[in-house]
Amino acid sequence: MTELSEAQLRRVAEAKTEHGSERAAAKALGMPRDTFRYQIKRAAEKGFLGYKPVLPGFELKQSSAQLDAHGNVEKEWIKQHKEAGPKFEMPAGQVMKGLSAFVDGEGRIRHQWIKTRNDTITPDLVAALTSVFDRYKGRARVVPAPRRFDRNQLNVVPIADPHNGMLSWRPQTGADYDLRIARERLLDKSSDIVALAPRSKSCLIANLGDWYHANDQRNVTPKSKHQLDVDGRWFKVLEAGVEVFMCIIDLALAKHETVEVVNIPGNHDPEATCAMALALRLFYARNKRVHIAFPSDIYYRRFGVTLLGCAHGDKLPPSRMAMAMAVDQRKDWGETAYHWFLYGHIHKETANTIGDVRVESFSTIADKDNHAFAGGWRNAQALNVITLDKRAGEISRQRVNIPPPGMR
Structure with a gap:
């Protein structure tokens, strides 16, 4: 100037x-x-x-x-x-390199300097994973389709915040949780919930975000840079998360003619979720009974008289979900009787009605990490399956609880 x-x-x-x-x-x-x-x-x-x-x-x-x-x-x-300038935001394409501080004689911080550098990990992440998972392309085993099912029903399985790769230590947090426990719990409870689900034509598996605890080997949340407690090498965690999702899809295939999968990026795993969606799409490339949806922050699905939406909940708050659905899906909004928005992020079950939209959050199956334990977050853990009918909307739901740590 x-x-x-x-x-x-x-x-x-x-x-x-x-x-x-x-x-x-x-x-x-x-x-x-x-x-x-x-x-x-x-x-x-x-x-x-x-x-x-x-x-x-x-x-x-x-x-x-x-x-x-x-x-x-x-x-x-x-x-x-x-006066101080605006709040510092990490420039696009940059990551934190280091932090310098000026302290007084008592060791208290007076000024800080943030050092950044070009992000050399994230831009090449999906490309690198493509080459890793390319060998799985089209190799999904053929699961025979069930002979009997109700063509007018859709089973919805919301999975919120399993945080694969998170590490929790019982003496510190009251419960153990690691990569092995997450895998076994996901398979065990998914098997139970699929067994309880009615024989419907289709199944929608909705990963509502934070499938992974960490987005990459830096082991911090991408935006806030919160340090994370992790279990195992990151590529080991990534592969384990993909493989357990494959098992859940195969469980659903045994009871449904078609299985649809949506992966919502979470605040912990925005790129890792996209990589997993890519791996799943390659694995089921030749299986016409499986559809892997493009990973998106917001997902909509119409089934008969019901219009549903999915989001993680970190970017789109519940107060705006109903309006977003009405604007984004004008035609389907006007032609449906029931409107339903699903989200995760807060690790607990809530349900509110905004207009005629049921805005519902779902609990995690994961135990608390040290951050959640210290913050006093205490929520029930469960997995659900909700059945929709083309003409009647929601007609039933089944729930599998995970007992508290002291009762397992």
């Missing part, structure tokens, strides 16, 4: 003094308010607004006063400095 002259800065300072508000002063000078705000801050830096606190663009740093015998202020000293 062009350097402002002293005359111009005096001019905006006088206008502010004369007209009082920034809006009135900017209007009097015939300039946009943002332009005036920028120039008045520069004028304050030059001292053209005096020194009465707090000047535009500055923050109060220190205030001290001298009082008389009656407690009245005789003199006052004010220290102010430039």
